Structure formats: structure tokens, C-alpha cells
Amino acid sequence: MLKANFSKQLDRFPLNVNINLGNEIAVLSGPSGSGKTTTLNCIAGLQHPDDGFIQLGGNVLFKGKQKPAPVQNRKVGYVFQNYALFPHMTVKKNIEYGAKDASLTSQLIDAVGIDHLMNKYPAQISGGEKQRVALARALATQPNLLLLDEPFSSLDHQTKVQCQQELVRLHKLWKIPILLVTHDRHEAESLGHRILHIEKGVLKEDK
Ligand SMILES: Nc1ncnc2c1ncn2[C@@H]1O[C@H](COP(=O)(O)OP(=O)(O)OP(=O)(O)O)[C@@H](O)[C@H]1O
Numbered sequence: 363m364l365k366a367n368f369s370k371q372l373d374r375f376p377l378n379v380n381i382n383l384g385n386e387i388a389v390l391s392g393p394s395g396s397g398k399t400t401t402l403n404c405i406a407g408l409q410h411p412d413d414g415f416i417q418l419g420g421n422v423l424f425k426g427k428q429k430p431a432p433v434q435n436r437k438v439g440y441v442f443q444n445y446a447l448f449p450h451m452t453v454k455k456n457i458e459y460g461a462k463d464a465s466l467t468s469q470l471i472d473a474v475g476i477d478h479l480m481n482k483y484p485a486q487i488s489g490g491e492k493q494r495v496a497l498a499r500a501l502a503t504q505p506n507l508l509l510l511d512e513p514f515s516s517l518d519h520q521t522k523v524q525c526q527q528e529l530v531r532l533h534k535l536w537k538i539p540i541l542l543v544t545h546d547r548h549e550a551e552s553l554g555h556r557i558l559h560i561e562k563g564v565l566k567e568d569k
Contacts, residue, residue, distance in 0.1 A: 364507055364539050366405060368414025368424065372397060377563040379404070379414075383507075383539040387530075389554030390543045390565075397563045398543045399443075402509045405541070406440045407433040418506050434460075439500030441510040445492045447484040453495050454480040461502035470498045473535070474528060490521035497529070501536065510542040514549065526553055 364383040369376055377397040381388070390398055403409040405416055407423065407430060416424040418438065423431045447456050453476065461467045471477055474494040479487055487495070493513055500508060510529075514522045526549065533540055544550055550557050557568040 364418050366416040368411035368416060370411045372563060375563040379565050385537045385539055386555040387533055387540045387553055388556040388558055389550040390541060390558045391550050392560035396560045398560055399511055402511055406438045406509055407436050437506040439503055439505030439508045441496045441500050441513050443511045445496040447492060447495060449484050452481050452483055456495060457499045457502050462504045467502045470501055474498045489516050493525050506538055508538060508540045512543050
């Protein structure tokens with residue numbers, strides 16, 4: 363369970379986030395520059411709120427003036443918009459980086475269907491394949507929460523649909539909260555158990 367209630371002053375407006383998320387897929391959409399990535403970054407620990415709290419299960423990740431929990435202790439998986447794979451490492455090394463358990467890692471590789479890519483480098487694989495590798499890498503750390511920042515935006519329609527179906531399948535297996543940013547209204551409606559909308563830093567749930 364993710365519980366987050368925090369604020370952060372951005373360049374042009376304050377960001378105010380109040381989310382309670384169980385083991386469900388919540389989709390976050392909103393115009394460019396509205397605060398979506400900053401929200402994910404604050405939860406992952408790459409940026410910090412000015413005030414408030416973020417709690418994941420029993421772990422306090424951020425609370426007011428206390429020292430924030432370091433990124434590596436948060437148990438948060440993060441799939442970045444551009445996937446951010448390490449270019450000098452093979453797919454195998456990318457996934458093993460931060461992985462907790464070898465047998466789980468090989469199950470994941472199997473589940474996302476990338477066994478044949480293990481010895482390739484990121485520059486040698488397609489966008490859809492990178493997306494699968496990034497997803498496997500994030501899940502191999504055994505996170506208690508998965509954040510995805512527009513993970514499917516650069517994929518063609520067919521690959522996008524396949525990847526969306528894969529995410530839903532993995533979510534049924536993993537049962538952790540997922541917070542996914544998308545600009546795509548159709549994607550939001552088909553994937554999200556809950557749909558959140560952010561505009562100029564104000565986050566609201568669509569009912
Ligand atoms: N550390 C910071 N301090 C002040 N302002 C910031 C900081 N980080 C981001 N911003 C500003 O906050 C606003 C929201 O940025 P953010 O990247 O979160 O938007 P976004 O909704 O993810 O946009 P996009 O859809 O284009 O990726 C932008 O105007 C950005 O310049």
C-alpha cells in the first residue's frame with residue numbers, strides 16, 4: 363500500500379499530491395509540465411518534496427524534515443520514459459543489476475519473453491524489446507511498488523497492445539501497486555483500475 367501526501371514548490375506552481383494506492387493499477391495523466399514525472403521522482407527518491415510524507419507498506423520513505431530514505435532502500439521499481447538501460451551492459455547484465463534472486467530473474471526473463479536477447483546490447487534491440495527489458499529489470503529488484511513513466515509511448519500500436527497485456531498479466535502475478543503515467547486516454551481507460559489526473563500540480567481522481 364502506497365500512502366503519499368506531499369507538496370513541492372515547482373517553477374510555476376506548487377505540486378500537491380495525495381494518493382492512497384492498494385495493489386491496483388493507477389494511471390496518471392495530465393498535460394505536459396503538470397508535475398507527473400516530479401511526482402514519480404519524489405516517490406522513487408530521485409527528488410524530494412518540501413513537506414508531507416510518503417509511506418510504502420510499513421516503510422516511511424519521506425517524512426517532513428527527517429532524512430529521506432535512500433533510493434536503493436525504497437523497494438520501488440522505476441521504468442523511465444526512455445527506459446534508461448545501461449548502454450555498455452548486455453541485456454542479461456542490465457537485468458541482473460540490482461536483482462535479488464537468480465531463479466526469480468530467470469522466471470521474469472521467461473515471462474516477458476526476452477530469453478533470446480540476453481547477449482545483446484541495448485543499441486541492438488527494438489523499442490518494444492527495450493521496454494520488456496526495462497520492465498524485467500525493475501521487477502527483478504522485487505519492488506513493493508512499480509512506477510512507469512509513459513512506458514509505451516514510443517511503441518507502434520501492435521507492440522503497445524502486447525506490452526499493455528503483458529503488464530496486466532504481470533500485475534496479476536505480482537499484485538503490487540502500479541502507478542503508470544500516460545498521455546493516452548484510451549490506454550488510461552483500458553489499463554487503469556483508477557484514473558488520476560493532474561493539472562498544474564493539482565492531482566485529482568477521475569470518478
Ligand atoms: N526540482 C524542481 N524545482 C522546480 N521546478 C521543477 C523541478 N523539477 C521540475 N520542475 C518543473 O515542474 C514542472 C513539472 O515538470 P514534470 O517533468 O514533473 O512534468 P510532466 O507532467 O512530467 O511533463 P511531461 O509530460 O512533459 O513529461 C515543469 O515546469 C518543470 O520545469
